[in-house]
Amino acid sequence: MPTPSAVAEPVAEAYRHGIGQALNALLRLGAFAAGDHVVNLCAGAGIDNLAIAGRVGPAGRLIAVDADPVALGRLRELAAKHRLSGVVQPVTADVTTYRPPPGVTHLACAFGLHHLIAPAAVTRQWATAVPAGTSLLLLDWGPRGATVGDACAGLPPVHPIWQPVAASTVRFGMPEPYPPVATIVIRRLTCRSKKEL
Numbered sequence: 001m002p003t004p005s006a007v008a009e010p011v012a013e014a015y016r017h018g019i020g021q022a023l024n025a026l027l028r029l030g031a032f033a034a035g036d037h038v039v040n041l042c043a044g045a046g047i048d049n050l051a052i053a054g055r056v057g058p059a060g061r062l063i064a065v066d067a068d069p070v071a072l073g074r075l076r077e078l079a080a081k082h083r084l085s086g087v088v089q090p091v092t093a094d095v096t097t098y099r100p101p102p103g104v105t106h107l108a109c110a111f112g113l114h115h116l117i118a119p120a121a122v123t124r125q126w127a128t129a130v131p132a133g134t135s136l137l138l139l140d141w142g143p144r145g146a147t148v149g150d151a152c153a154g155l156p157p158v159h160p161i162w163q164p165v166a167a168s169t170v171r172f173g174m175p176e177p178y179p180p181v182a183t184i185v186i187r188r189l190t191c192r193s194k195k196e197l
């Protein structure tokens with residue numbers, strides 16, 4: 001029988017590979033540029049924070065919002081290790097009531113929407129605080145074996161004030177005993193005119 005670490009390492013490797021591909025898709029779809037101001041909601045201590053901060057810094061900002069101060073403490077340490085302390089700004093707050101500051105170019109939320117009881121209402125609330133044209137980048141686990149067209153049907157709902165612009169799907173194999181294929185859907189949406197709220 002394989003030891004727990006012999007099982008855990010292939011699983012961890014599969015996740016590293018899949019998440020790495022999803023981050024590449026996030027950076028491509030997000031088209032983050034030097035000087036952009038990004039608010040990452042449900043940021044935790046994920047490497048999505050560092051990947052985006054690396055693109056926007058040192059003139060830009062990555063405001064990392066999460067309810068968990070311990071995760072944000074880990075993120076602060078990671079940012080220091082990667083010389084991104086001047087770019088990454090952790091904020092302990094509930095994303096359901098948080099209002100992004102003026103000047104934000106992008107909102108992002110990686111694997112966070114499914115934690116929220118009412119994602120459509122929360123994404124509406126985010127839209128009230130940003131100008132039309134602001135981008136929203138989302139990463140979510142998709143239904144197993146899905147492609148872009150059908151994957152979106154199973155995702156956490158987003159308020160229609162956010163217009164879908166582009167999406168891509170990353171699929172990667174998982175070792176036993178997990179389901180053989182995991183899917184991550186990466187979406188870019190743009191805030192429509194507030195007249196539609």
Ligand SMILES: C[S@@+](CC[C@H](N)C(=O)[O-])C[C@H]1O[C@@H](n2cnc3c(N)ncnc32)[C@H](O)[C@@H]1O
Binds near residue numbers: 041
């Ligand atoms: C699955 S983790 C994702 C972390 C990171 N984005 C990543 O991809 O690694 C979800 C995060 O959402 C945070 N979270 C859940 N509900 C929240 C809320 N209402 N307000 C703020 N953060 C919340 C949790 O604390 C957790 O860090």
